[in-house]
Amino acid sequence: MKFVFFGAPGAGKGTMASRASTAFGLQHVSTGEIFRAAMRDGTPLGLRVKEVIESGGLVSDELTIGLVRERLAMPDVSKGWLLDGFPRTIPQAEALASFCPEDYVIDLEVSDEKVVERLSGRSMCRSCGRIYHTTFMPPAKPGFCDDCGGELYTRDDDKETAVRHRLETYREQTSPLVQFYEQRGTLVPINGEADADSVWAVLKGVIEGLLAGRRNGSSD
Numbered sequence: 001m002k003f004v005f006f007g008a009p010g011a012g013k014g015t016m017a018s019r020a021s022t023a024f025g026l027q028h029v030s031t032g033e034i035f036r037a038a039m040r041d042g043t044p045l046g047l048r049v050k051e052v053i054e055s056g057g058l059v060s061d062e063l064t065i066g067l068v069r070e071r072l073a074m075p076d077v078s079k080g081w082l083l084d085g086f087p088r089t090i091p092q093a094e095a096l097a098s099f100c101p102e103d104y105v106i107d108l109e110v111s112d113e114k115v116v117e118r119l120s121g122r123s124m125c126r127s128c129g130r131i132y133h134t135t136f137m138p139p140a141k142p143g144f145c146d147d148c149g150g151e152l153y154t155r156d157d158d159k160e161t162a163v164r165h166r167l168e169t170y171r172e173q174t175s176p177l178v179q180f181y182e183q184r185g186t187l188v189p190i191n192g193e194a195d196a197d198s199v200w201a202v203l204k205g206v207i208e209g210l211l212a213g214r215r216n217g218s219s220d
């Protein structure tokens with residue numbers, strides 16, 4: 001099964017996609033994480049995208065589409081995938097529909113106030129990428145990852161000016177995809193306002209239903 005996890009910056013896409021990946025054995029592919037790993041490692045890709053990401057803008061469609069196309073051709077995604085952070089423009093959505101069409105788009109709906117609250121307290125593990133929040137998902141030992149002991153850091157694009165730019169970019173370039181996917185009949189809206197465990201409980205049930213529907217459909 002192929003899922004797109006869609007929503008505003010800070011909606012909880014990474015958090016929920018990570019839980020769904022573990023629960024359903026689907027490969028989690030995050031374009032933001034691919035870019036951040038490249039920046040961490042100082043690769044040519046990382047150097048190319050650093051400035052635009054840190055300012056809260058979008059990497060070019062051409063580069064991002066090429067990267068996702070290559071990633072979805074790898075053997076580890078053959079049993080299904082969860083795309084997190086892609087597509088976020090109409091050209092990206094059209095490209096995905098042409099080379100690897102999605103089954104469902106999970107649209108995590110949250111208010112602007114929640115977005116700001118969540119992004120202002122977020123930290124991430126430098127080594128494994130696990131996501132934390134100072135209030136909502138604190139690590140057991142402040143500053144260090146529960147899973148691997150790695151150092152936690154605040155993303156450069158979580159600074160106030162960059163967050164504002166990311167929200168504008170989302171409204172202008174990414175939110176039109178809601179209509180795009182409504183028209184394709186693949187949009188599944190999920191209320192993402194509640195705490196993470198409550199959102200996950202609803203989402204897990206929805207995905208189980210979609211997977212069961214698919215199994216029943218294919219055995220008819």
Ligand code: AP5
Binds near residue numbers: 007057123137
């Ligand atoms: P990306 O990493 O995709 O950033 P984003 O879309 O802005 O999303 P975030 O990672 O900020 O938030 P999220 O929805 O995953 O929320 P999270 O789970 O972390 O992309 C970064 C940049 O890369 C882009 O700005 C762009 O420059 C570039 N890029 C990436 N893809 C691209 C593309 N396709 N085209 C062009 N450029 C691209 O949760 C947020 C916080 O809230 C965490 O602290 C978490 O612990 C907490 N939290 C989560 N859920 C809950 C809950 N239910 N209750 C309370 N707290 C919660």
